[in-house]
């Protein structure tokens with residue numbers, strides 16, 4: 125077993141304690157300021173599944189709202205979101221942001237043409253708007269789902285999935301998320317699905333980032349990885365500093 129595998133095996137041994145630590149953190153975030161509960165965007169992917177499962181464990185079904193927010197999203201993700209809700213007893217609602225997207229994009233394109241990435245980021249920022257409307261109205265907090273691997277390279281939309289009120293998974297690499305997902309009873313189809321932002325057709329995280337989660341997580345856990353991957357990870361980390369330290373001011 126190499127250093128990376130040893131680290132993951134050790135995480136597996138301590139995963140139950142880790143669940144308790146994260147559940148306590150969520151209770152502190154919500155009950156500390158006397159708030160009502162948490163709202164989580166549910167995409168059918170593993171990061172939101174783990175985040176929602178932790179929130180339900182911490183707060184109970186009545187104080188967590190999961191929101192499926194389709195905008196030309198794939199059916200497979202809708203099915204997985206429902207499967208997750210049935211499995212972890214999550215109160216799941218749907219808000220279609222497709223119509224808002226269809227109205228907003230042509231209005232912006234009256235000024236300038238948007239490429240697929242910018243349009244995709246616009247979807248993510250519309251989702252943020254819907255989640256905050258719920259949190260605002262109910263006195264809830266928005267849960268962030270970005271894991272350590274994504275945050276390290278800035279693989280999230282600024283003001284979209286990169287904006288929330290607290291994050292119960294921010295110290296976990298993607299590989300640790302998979303171990304935690306199994307512990308929390310997240311359905312297998314969600315755990316084994318290739319990670320995707322689903323912001324445009326055919327998008328996958330690893331293809332867009334230009335390295336694998338194994339390359340990235342090995343680097344985060346051991347400090348070493350393939351030289352070509354290291355160069356690109358360091359580059360993405362450098363240019364995404366502004367997403368980890370929001371709004372410098374003077």
Ligand SMILES: Nc1ncnc2c1ncn2[C@@H]1O[C@H](COP(=O)(O)OP(=O)(O)OC[C@H]2O[C@@H]([n+]3cccc(C(=O)O)c3)[C@H](O)[C@@H]2O)[C@@H](O)[C@H]1O
Pocket residue numbers: 241244245248274278279280281282283284285320321322323329332366
């Ligand atoms: N140096 C700087 N200082 C301060 N602000 C700076 C900046 N450079 C750019 N910015 C600002 O940041 C903006 C660019 O950031 P942003 O809007 O995020 O856009 P960008 O980083 O170009 O794209 C977001 C990336 O995250 C991926 N993503 C998004 C959502 C979910 C997931 C997923 O894993 O599921 C992945 C998406 O596929 C894409 O590759 C610029 O328009 C500018 O406003």
Ligand SMILES: Nc1ncnc2c1ncn2[C@@H]1O[C@H](COP(=O)(O)OP(=O)(O)OP(=O)(O)O)[C@@H](O)[C@H]1O
Pocket residue numbers: 164165166167168169170171172173191192193194195197251269285318319320321322329
């Ligand atoms: N269709 C959607 N409905 C609701 N929330 C969404 C949707 N798409 C994305 N999100 C939100 O944006 C977050 C970021 O997406 P991301 O793809 O990184 O995570 P994920 O889908 O949970 O896991 P994975 O990385 O394995 O795809 C999601 O966790 C979720 O909170």
Ligand SMILES: [Mg+2]
Pocket residue numbers: 167168169170319320321322
């Ligand atoms: Mg996803």
